[in-house]
Amino acid sequence: MPTLVIVGAQWGDEGKGRIVDLLSERAHMVVRCQGGANAGHTVVVGDQQFILHLVPAGVIHPHTVCVIGNGVALDIPALFSELDMLAERGVGIEGRLFVSDRAHVTLPYHRLLDSPRAPQEGGRRLVTTNRGIRPTYVDKVARLGIRVCDLLDEERLREQLRTNLREKTPGLHFLPAEELPTEEALFAECREWAARLAPYVANTVTLVNRAINAGQNVLFEGAQGTALDVDFGTYPFVTSSNTTAAGACTGSGVGPSKIDRVIGLAKAYCTRVGDERPFPSLMEDEMDERIRRQGGEFGATTGRPRRCGWFDAVLLRHTAAVNGMDSMVVSKLDVLDGLETVKICVGYRVGDRVLDEFPADLRSLDSAEPVYEELEGWSERSTGARSYLTLPAKARKYLDRLALLSGVPICIVSVGPRREDAVIIDTGLPQYQF
Ligand code: IMP
Numbered sequence: 045m046p047t048l049v050i051v052g053a054q055w056g057d058e059g060k061g062r063i064v065d066l067l068s069e070r071a072h073m074v075v076r077c078q079g080g081a082n083a084g085h086t087v088v089v090g091d092q093q094f095i096l097h098l099v100p101a102g103v104i105h106p107h108t109v110c111v112i113g114n115g116v117a118l119d120i121p122a123l124f125s126e127l128d129m130l131a132e133r134g135v136g137i138e139g140r141l142f143v144s145d146r147a148h149v150t151l152p153y154h155r156l157l158d159s160p161r162a163p164q165e166g167g168r169r170l171v172t173t174n175r176g177i178r179p180t181y182v183d184k185v186a187r188l189g190i191r192v193c194d195l196l197d198e199e200r201l202r203e204q205l206r207t208n209l210r211e212k213t214p215g216l217h218f219l220p221a222e223e224l225p226t227e228e229a230l231f232a233e234c235r236e237w238a239a240r241l242a243p244y245v246a247n248t249v250t251l252v253n254r255a256i257n258a259g260q261n262v263l264f265e266g267a268q269g270t271a272l273d274v275d276f277g278t279y280p281f282v283t284s285s286n287t288t289a290a291g292a293c294t295g296s297g298v299g300p301s302k303i304d305r306v307i308g309l310a311k312a313y314c315t316r317v318g319d320e321r322p323f324p325s326l327m328e329d330e331m332d333e334r335i336r337r338q339g340g341e342f343g344a345t346t347g348r349p350r351r352c353g354w355f356d357a358v359l360l361r362h363t364a365a366v367n368g369m370d371s372m373v374v375s376k377l378d379v380l381d382g383l384e385t386v387k388i389c390v391g392y393r394v395g396d397r398v399l400d401e402f403p404a405d406l407r408s409l410d411s412a413e414p415v416y417e418e419l420e421g422w423s424e425r426s427t428g429a430r431s432y433l434t435l436p437a438k439a440r441k442y443l444d445r446l447a448l449l450s451g452v453p454i455c456i457v458s459v460g461p462r463r464e465d466a467v468i469i470d471t472g473l474p475q476y477q478f
Pocket of ligand 1: 172174268272284
């Protein structure tokens with residue numbers, strides 16, 4: 045049962061789409077397990093770029109079966125526009141896309157409650173992608189959610205919408221009366237969704253477990269990153285799902301004993317969307333600007349600029365532990381080409397102590413002064429490299445330090461945006477070896 049979980053090891057945007065695309069060449073099935081349309085997974089094939097939000101990035105390979113698991117917050121209009129985009133660009137999904145009947149649906153009122161128009165709760169604004177993620181998961185945990193199976197059941201749907209609207213409407217008081225969602229309009233919209241969605245709906249728990257039991261290669265595609273995990277990230281500046289390897293299990297209905305390997309993805313540096321905190325290894329302005337430009341660090345979902353920081357080994361040790369990471373992919377090494385020196389954050393100075401563990405409390409994280417190890421940079425380009433030994437010698441030294449300081453071996457290094465721009469060292473699974 046060669047099952048592989050891919051998770052982000054930083055604050056998301058580590059290049060998961062590209063690596064999932066690469067590894068899914070060998071996968072029979074690719075499963076999304078959490079998050080929703082807040083994710084933006086970019087895949088470049090030849091001169092074509094695909095940005096996927098909900099459909100697993102493995103879809104680009106025509107042989108893969110794609111599953112949207114129960115843990116995903118399903119934004120149905122976003123899914124439909126993605127399906128339209130794929131159809132327009134010649135990527136057929138008929139017969140190979142399955143949506144969990146247990147997935148929770150993001151409804152228009154979730155998006156409204158998550159929009160910048162909604163008043164700040166207690167004066168505190170949590171920056172989000174405005175995709176309705178938090179309200180969808182709030183309803184899931186509050187047991188008010190509408191699941192895909194409910195959409196298909198007219199009677200139940202009507203009853204749930206009625207109750208939910210009664211509960212939600214006071215919270216939507218910032219809207220003029222004519223913009224408030226009505227039961228009739230919502231019901232009609234949901235029924236329209238149901239009609240188009242129905243052919244894709246399945247008991248994906250059975251589907252995925254059957255594939256695993258049949259010995260197929262199943263790849264679980266994480267979204268966001270571990271530092272955004274609701275339990276282990278920089279709470280409360282996180283997303284609302286478990287972005288860790290455990291989330292692959294709860295978000296798909298697969299037991300932990302069925303997972304063979306966990307691969308974490310880390311950029312050769314760090315990024316974080318917008319001006320969100322905390323971000324201990326944030327670079328100085330000039331370097332931040334340079335790496336953002338060189339790395340094209342702008343959100344795939346929101347277009348917002350990402351701030352850049354040095355590789356944070358304190359964070360990596362934490363994310364390696366909470367994911368049980370077997371190995372890591374280091375992406376975008378080429379973005380660091382040509383720098384005179386490169387830094388690795390090896391500790392956080394908080395007051396008169398140096399922490400080598402990732403702290404839980406925001407006050408420590410916010411005041412953490414990074415302790416850096418500085419290495420020589422490399423002037424050669426890494427992009428053409430196809431084996432570890434053909435990478436610039438100083439880049440290899442940098443990678444060796446990253447692995448040692450993080451305590452995780454490196455399995456793949458990506459050195460450019462195209463499928464072929466990757467150095468594959470050892471994925472740890474013969475079924476995913478190239
Ligand atoms: P939400 O997931 O829309 O609630 O946003 C919560 C936080 O997670 C915000 O800081 C977002 O910028 C961040 N976030 C959510 N999804 C992604 C992602 O795919 N990449 C990077 N940041 C993300």
